Amino acid sequence: MGRSARSARSPRRPQPRRGPGRPRARWRARGAGLDPRWVWDEQADPLVASLLDRGDVPEVNRLLRTWTKNGQPLPAGLPADLRDFMEEARRLPSWADHGKLATAVRFNEKRGLYLGVLYGLASGMMSTVIPKEALAVYYSQGGADMKDRISKTAKLGYDIMSRNAYQPDGEMVVTCVKTRLVHAAVRHLLPQSPYWPGRAEEDIPISQRDMMVTWHSLPTTVMQKLVDWRVPIPAAESEAFLHSWQLCAHMLGIKDEYIPGSWSEANSQADQVLTPVLAPTTEGIELADILLSLGTPVDAGILSKPILGAFTRFMLGNEIAGWLRIPREPIWDPLLRASWGALHRGTRRAAALPAGAGGVLDVRRVPAQGGPAVPVGGPADQHRDPREQPALLRCPRCPRCPRQEEGEHGHGGAEQTQDAGHGRRTRGARSTRDGDAGPRRGVDLGAGRLHRGRRDRRRPAVGVG
Template sequence: MAEQLWSDDLLERPRQQCDPLADEAVSGLFQNGQVPAANTLMKQLVANEQVLPEQLPAGLRGYFEQSGRLPPWVDLGLLRKGEELFGRYGPQIVLSLLCSSLPSCYAAAKGVQVLHLTARLETDPYRRILETSQMIIDVMAPGGLESGGLGLRSAQKVRLMHAAVRHLIRRSGQWNAEWGQPINQEDMAGTLLTFSSLILQSLKRMGCDFTPVESQAYYHAWRVVGFVMGLDERLMPTSAEEGERLMATIQIRHYRASAEGQAMTRALLEMMQHMLPGNAFDGMPATLTRYLVGDTTADLLGVPPSDWERITVGPLRMLGWVVDKKVDMKPPVVAKLVSLVGRRMLDGLVWINRGPERLPFRIPSALRESWGVQGWERA
């Protein structure tokens, strides 16, 4: 059944399909000369201010009303279990995003063309990574996906931004029809799976312990995110196991070496290295990326080869976790190491966005205290 569902023929059709609701809203703004009003709105949304219906351009009111509805199949109990898993392993999940999810997106040679054309990652990598990390924290924080939650609003904002990017790319004349539509349904499904199924796989590789119920709960939360962001429900399998099968099929279809994907990966690795303090973690982002995505994907992305002994012995000896020059990377040691690196990466996200003209990187106080991460007000 699953093999028939995820055949090449059935996945090729969604490459020509996008998001009518958001696309029509954005198209109407451009046609009616309401782009300045939309820009003001987007700034409000980025700041997560409350936006009242009378503040919206008429063409956007319907979009926000419709896209703000949760699916009829949402299970609030599962959402809360997913939030609890995030609360337990938030630093590791953010590290998985940076070292696994995003590189895996760059490995899709057709889908990565959107990032290349917008040039956001290469010219402003911090802003791109901050926005993505912030959305994950918003949607997975307690109550994030409930009515009025920050996560719900963040998902609506990203969906609208996707539509704006599609509109501008189509007008640019630089898009190759062989890539399918920009930010099409299959690419959106693949991205969602890197934020759900791939994160769960990465947590296991990191030595994190969780139950099948917790795995399904986390996956369910991201199905809700996919619904809010306009993804066709037929591309959102109900079970975490089936989600892994769809992800594997998409990887086979699209993972190829590309100059654009390698450029995105270089910029990401350089940014992560800059965010980690001192010299103790030199080479750690590339080493963890190769460990999490595997050698095949790492090679096509141009990730440098790993040297676990050289990279890890410094941090582990500094913390008193090992005393020998040889490091046996067993699951307990990996779990301790990635927990440390994840917390330091979150500290880096807070600090690199400090400044009077920048929006703070928001981490709810309960999560911040649980993770041992400094708050933005002290950054």
């Protein structure tokens, strides 16, 4: 299926731009009248399809590898239609707030440890139980070279956390524009694979809704975990963190009307589009195993895989760990619960120190007036009694003790599993069929080369790295 099918399902009429301060938190009210499940990228999709059909991709890849900084002029020699698109796509929207972006930098520096762990082991592993995302990765070039895929995904997280992310000498705008082009290439190529039809619910992957599902697995999931862990976050930093990710969504080609304007709206939207779709697939299970095995060349998986598995169970809960067939670790599971709990207790104690007091942990301290630390980013009930910790960190039967596994502590009964620390159950398991060996063809715009004839295990596909 090529451009004609996509064109019939994705109207080309211009849509009014809305800042994320006025989004549609729930998509039953369809903004400008379009359901995001059937909206893709009406600017990038036909352009990239044309580049592929014209055979311009190898030269475009070569030229775009030299474009690395936000303020850098586009390389000479790009096709005129691509240059025009990129000049428009690289512009920040009028609602971009550089003051908030500076505040987001301070937040990223203060909470870098939390953010790094959550991006990698919560958001990263969650992607394997988002069925549409897992399928698109598995049957594309990313599934054949997961190290390359991880490095490119990690670059977006690294760039958005950098001090100069959206500044002329930063790289976040470049990363977003190149990612937008790669998404368009996947939409054009993957439906042409003989192995793709019947695998997903729709013919064309990576819709606006799909991109927002992935978006919620990043900032929304991260903020929910920070709130669950009672990490003190000033209101200005919470708002700034959200703003940096709103800007990222816009630069990736997501329409402003679908971008949540507050954490309350983000949580509401995630309840609607992320939590209900979490489920295992055969492809996602294999991708998770590849991710957990990335340290095998270093230690043969003796320590790295069990530790990463224990972290995944701790971050995402027993249900998702079970879906991904991650075994329980009798040493690392309890050790992680105890050590992480000690870290949080130390963080909360440090947060209660008077202004000017020193401490090893970089935490926000109580104002000189003695006012309380204000955790933000979720509903008002986050200001709960310290004994009423989230189920991920506390035993469901004994609010004063660390959470125990089923059968321990003499409780018995069914274990109270949670998904992603949201306090909500996910739907039942779902799986798909295994693939067979077959040909590959793909393009990696600006980050790689034209791939042909690649074969890897059972992941045949037309794909993009």
